[in-house]
Amino acid sequence: MKPDTPSLPFSDLAHAATGDVLLPGEADYDAARVVWNGMISRKPAVILRCTSRGDIVAGVRFAARHGLAVSIKGGGHNVAGHAVGEGSLMLDLSQMRGVTVDPAARTAWVDGGATWAEVDAATQAHGLATPGGLISETGVGGLTLSGGVGWLRSKHGLTIDNLIAAEVVTADGSVMLASATEHPDLLWALKGGGGNFGVVVRFCFALHPFGPEVMFALPIYLAADGPGPIRFWRDFLADKSDTVASLCEFSTLPESPDVPAEHWGKRCFTLAAIYAGDATEGERVLAPLRELGKLAADFSGRMPYVEAQKLFDPLFPTGAYRCYWKSHLLTTLADEMIDEGLANATASPSDRSISSFWNFGGATARVPAAATAFGDRSFGWMYSLDSVWEKPEDDEKVMGWTRKAWTRFRRHSHEGRLYLNFAGQDADSADLTKDAFGQTYQRLAAIKRRYDPGNMFRFNQNIQPAQ
Numbered sequence: 001m002k003p004d005t006p007s008l009p010f011s012d013l014a015h016a017a018t019g020d021v022l023l024p025g026e027a028d029y030d031a032a033r034v035v036w037n038g039m040i041s042r043k044p045a046v047i048l049r050c051t052s053r054g055d056i057v058a059g060v061r062f063a064a065r066h067g068l069a070v071s072i073k074g075g076g077h078n079v080a081g082h083a084v085g086e087g088s089l090m091l092d093l094s095q096m097r098g099v100t101v102d103p104a105a106r107t108a109w110v111d112g113g114a115t116w117a118e119v120d121a122a123t124q125a126h127g128l129a130t131p132g133g134l135i136s137e138t139g140v141g142g143l144t145l146s147g148g149v150g151w152l153r154s155k156h157g158l159t160i161d162n163l164i165a166a167e168v169v170t171a172d173g174s175v176m177l178a179s180a181t182e183h184p185d186l187l188w189a190l191k192g193g194g195g196n197f198g199v200v201v202r203f204c205f206a207l208h209p210f211g212p213e214v215m216f217a218l219p220i221y222l223a224a225d226g227p228g229p230i231r232f233w234r235d236f237l238a239d240k241s242d243t244v245a246s247l248c249e250f251s252t253l254p255e256s257p258d259v260p261a262e263h264w265g266k267r268c269f270t271l272a273a274i275y276a277g278d279a280t281e282g283e284r285v286l287a288p289l290r291e292l293g294k295l296a297a298d299f300s301g302r303m304p305y306v307e308a309q310k311l312f313d314p315l316f317p318t319g320a321y322r323c324y325w326k327s328h329l330l331t332t333l334a335d336e337m338i339d340e341g342l343a344n345a346t347a348s349p350s351d352r353s354i355s356s357f358w359n360f361g362g363a364t365a366r367v368p369a370a371a372t373a374f375g376d377r378s379f380g381w382m383y384s385l386d387s388v389w390e391k392p393e394d395d396e397k398v399m400g401w402t403r404k405a406w407t408r409f410r411r412h413s414h415e416g417r418l419y420l421n422f423a424g425q426d427a428d429s430a431d432l433t434k435d436a437f438g439q440t441y442q443r444l445a446a447i448k449r450r451y452d453p454g455n456m457f458r459f460n461q462n463i464q465p466a467q
C-alpha cells in the first residue's frame, strides 16, 4: 500500500489498480516522469504505471472523483512534454506495448503505450506494415492521434488514414469501441484531434504488404554549394508523390569516421527518400538524387524496412538535449522558400538543430478534408524547424532564433496551418491550435463536450469543450 498525501487517498488508487502507484519522493517516480525533451521537468501529483485496461479505468475514475486532470504518457516523445502534467494524475502506458497481428485480415491491434519499433517488428514478421514515423522510439499514441507522418505516406497516407478502430476510456471511466459503426464521431475525432477525447487502450490499424527490403536514398550535399540539388529534388518529386516519400533535411555534418574529415562541422542537406515498392526498382528510380554534384557523403542503400525505420534513432536520444520544434504546412515549394530554408539552416545558432522540407501528395492528398479531424489535405509540403541544443543558458538564443525564423516563414504557409506534432511549446503552441484545425475546430469542440465535458484531458493541443 502507498502512503496517502494529506489531501488525497492515493491508497484507494493503489487498491483499485494492479500497476504501481508512484508518489513524489518514491523510487521510480523521477524516472517515470522523464520525457524525450530534456528541458521538460514537470511533477505530476501521482503516476499510475498502467498494466491493463482495468488500470486505466481505475486511474480515470480516481481522477474524476477527486477533480484531478489526467496526463497520458505513451512514448514520451511529445516535444512540448504534454505527457507530463504538473499536478496531474499521469497515466504511464509504457508497460502496455503489445501488438497482435492478424495476417489474414491484414490488421493489427496495438496497445496504447507501444512504440513504432514494436509495431514494425511484429508486422514485418508477416511482410506487412502500416505508416508510422521516422524514429522507431516514438510512441504510437501521440504520433497517431495528431496525424502521423512517415515513410509510407506516399502510398498509404498518414497513420490516421489507416486507423480502423480504437478502444477508448473516456472521462467518466467508460470503455468504448470507436469504429465505423460504434461511436463513429469519436473515431473521426481521434484521427487528428490529439489526446483530447480519452485514453486509447488499443489502436487497430490496417496493414499493407511492404518490404522486407526497401531502397533508402541518403545522399548528402554541402549547404555552401547552393540550392541547385534541392530545386532538382522538388521538380523530380512532382510526378512521384504516389511512390516516393522524401525530405530535404538540413543539418551539420558530425565528426564521424563515416564522414570525410574535411567536411566535419559543415552545414549540409540530405535528400532522404524511400521508394514504396521493389527495392531494385527503387534504386533505379532514386539514382538521380545521388548525382546532383559533389557529394559530402552518401549513405544510400537497400536495407530491411525495420532497419530504415531505426536509422535516424541515434540522432535523437531521450532526455539528452533541449528541444523546440515548429512547423508550417505549405501549398507549394517555390525557389524563394528553398532559398530561405537554406539560409535558415546556414544561420541556425546550434549545430545540433535540424530543419526539413517534407513532400506530400499521393495517398495523403486523396483523403477528403471531412473524412478526418486532421482536415484539408491540399497542402503539398511541410517545413519543420527542429531546434536542438545542449545548455540551458542557450535557451533564449536558440528558441528566439527559431521563433523568428518560423514567424518570417509564415507568409508562405498553407492557410496558416501547421502540423500539431511539431507545434512549439506552451503559449506559442496553444495559441496555434485553432489555426491548425481551421474549420474543423467547432466540430471537435462539440465532440469534446460529449466525451470530456470537464476537460479532464487537457495536457495536449487542447480543444475546449463547446459551451
Ligand SMILES: Cc1cc2nc3c(=O)[nH]c(=O)nc-3n(C[C@H](O)[C@H](O)[C@H](O)COP(=O)(O)OP(=O)(O)OC[C@H]3O[C@@H](n4cnc5c(N)ncnc54)[C@H](O)[C@@H]3O)c2cc1C
Pocket: 035, 036, 071, 072, 073, 074, 075, 076, 077, 078, 079, 081, 082, 083, 084, 093, 112, 113, 132, 133, 134, 135, 137, 138, 139, 140, 141, 142, 143, 144, 145, 147, 148, 149, 150, 194, 195, 196, 198, 199, 200, 201, 316, 421, 422, 459, 460
Ligand atoms: C525524435 C522525434 C521524432 C519524431 N518523428 C516524427 C515523425 O517522423 N512523424 C511524426 O508524425 N511525428 C514525429 N514526431 C512527433 C511525435 O509524433 C509527437 O511528438 C508525438 O506526440 C509523440 O507521441 P508519444 O506517444 O511518443 O508522445 P507522448 O509524449 O507520450 O504523448 C503525447 C501526447 O499524446 C497523447 N497520447 C499519447 N498516447 C496516448 C494514448 N494511448 N491515448 C490517448 N492519448 C495519448 C497525449 O495527449 C499525450 O500528452 C517525432 C518526435 C520526436 C521527439
